[in-house]
Each structure stands twice: as structure tokens, then as C-alpha cells.
Amino acid sequence: MTEHTPSDPSAATGDSPLGPNPTLLIVDDDVPFLRRLARAMESRGFAVETAASVAEGIAKAKAAPPKYAVIDLRLGDGNGLDVIEVIRQNGSDTHIVVLTGYGNIATAVTAVKLGALDYLAKPADADEIFLALTQRPGEKAEVPENPMSADRVRWEHIQRVFESCDRNVSETARRLNMHRRTLQRILAKRAPK
Numbered sequence: 001m002t003e004h005t006p007s008d009p010s011a012a013t014g015d016s017p018l019g020p021n022p023t024l025l026i027v028d029d030d031v032p033f034l035r036r037l038a039r040a041m042e043s044r045g046f047a048v049e050t051a052a053s054v055a056e057g058i059a060k061a062k063a064a065p066p067k068y069a070v071i072d073l074r075l076g077d078g079n080g081l082d083v084i085e086v087i088r089q090n091g092s093d094t095h096i097v098v099l100t101g102y103g104n105i106a107t108a109v110t111a112v113k114l115g116a117l118d119y120l121a122k123p124a125d126a127d128e129i130f131l132a133l134t135q136r137p138g139e140k141a142e143v144p145e146n147p148m149s150a151d152r153v154r155w156e157h158i159q160r161v162f163e164s165c166d167r168n169v170s171e172t173a174r175r176l177n178m179h180r181r182t183l184q185r186i187l188a189k190r191a192p193k
Contacts (some may be wrong), residue, residue, distance in 0.1 A: 017134040018068075022046045024133075025066040027083050028099065029056035029076045033122075037070070040126035053077035058086045065090040070132050072099045072122075074109065081111055088115045097132045099124060112161065151192040158186055 022152065024046040028034045031052055038048045046068065051057035054077045061069075061083060069087055071080040087094050096116040111119060118132040158176065165171040169187070173180040 018045050021067040023049050023064065023066040024068040024070065025051065025060055025087075026052070026058065026070045027075070027080060028070075029049045029053060029074040030072070031126065037126060037129065041070075041130070042128050044126070051083075054082050057083040061087045062090060066094060068100060069094055069096045069118075070133070071096060071111075071131055074100070081114060084111055084114050084116060095133050097129060098128075149192060153193050155186070158183070162187065 022045055024041055026037055026041065026048060027032060027050075029052050030035070034050050038050050041047050043179070049066065051059050051060050054075050057071065057075075057080070060066075065087060067085075071083050073080040084096055084098070087096060094115075096111075098111040098116045098119040099122050100119060117135065120128055120132060158172070161175055162169075162172045163179060165175065169183060170180060172178075173183045176183065
């Protein structure tokens with residue numbers, strides 16, 4: 001891990017919202033996004049480590065448990081939930097924010113149950129991520145200007161039931177009283193806006 005010297009004088013005096021340990025692990029397999037986010041978080045005072053896979057994220061989390069983490073749920077070699085579990089085993093006070101590029105709120109809720117502070121749908125910008133990482137326990141996020149459409153709410157509900165059925169299409173269709181093929185078509189599509 002590289003040595004980090006805070007560029008903000010308030011960080012040196014302990015007035016920084018990051019506290020005395022600004023270590024941040026970012027795990028995302030979208031390498032251009034990973035690099036941009038790492039630069040943006042460094043400019044906000046974090047000492048950033050990056051990982052582009054579950055295996056690399058787990059290795060870095062075990063070697064040096066971070067104080068902050070931003071983890072994508074869907075990675076090329078597995079699920080970001082595995083990285084969250086390792087972080088929780090090694091550093092229970094880590095502030096974790098989950099990114100989900102597929103709008104799969106049900107899986108993000110599982111991540112929150114595992115100890116993530118918040119989840120954000122991609123593409124989330126650096127300011128949103130910074131605010132999510134530095135919010136205090138009990139603080140509420142602002143209500144979005146454009147809430148989800150009815151189609152999106154329906155899609156999220158289907159995803160939640162699908163996740164609770166361990167991604168079993170037949171069981172999900174039975175619980176939703178829906179034809180299996182109809183459900184498969186819905187699951188194959190991207191989330192509505």
C-alpha cells in the first residue's frame with residue numbers, strides 16, 4: 001500500500017470526514033471506471049487500493065483491511081458479496097458501499113444485511129459515492145428527484161423474489177403466480193428506467 005499524505009490541511013488535524021484512517025479499497029472489473037473512481041477518491045483524501053476481480057479484492061482485504069470499501073456486486077470471476085464477507089471478518093468497522101450495475105436491488109439489500117452501509121446503482125458518480133461512504137450511522141440519504149417508475153418497481157419486486165428463491169426460476173414463477181417463460185423473458189431484459 002502506498003503512503004498517503006493528505007493534501008487537505010483539515011485531514012492532518014483530524015477534522016476530515018474520513019478520520020485518521022483514509023484507506024479505501026475499490027473492487028470493480030470495469031477497469032476504466034475503476035481508474036477514474038480511484039483518481040476521484042484520491043483527490044478527496046482517500047489512500048486508494050484497487051482490485052479488478054473477486055480474488056484480487058479478497059487478497060487485498062486480507063493483507064490490509066481497509067477503513068472504507070466500494071465494491072461492485074457482479075464481477076467477472078464471481079460475486080462481490082464474497083469480498084464483503086472477507087472484509088467483515090477482518091475489519092468490522094469498515095464503511096462499505098456496494099455498486100450494482102444491473103439495478104438488482106435485492107442482491108444489494110443482501111449486501112447491506114452483510115454489513116454494507118449503502119448501495120448505489122451504476123453509473124454512480126464520485127460525489128454520490130463519497131457521500132455514501134462518509135454518511136454517519138442513522139443519516140438518511142436524500143430522496144431522489146426522479147423516483148422509480150411503476151415498471152421499475154415491478155421489476156425490482158420480481159428481482160427480490162428471484163433472489164429470495166436462490167435464483168430458481170421455477171420457484172420464483174410459482175411464488176409470483178406467473179408463467180415460467182414470461183418470467184424468463186422479464187429476467188433476460190435490462191431493468192426499465
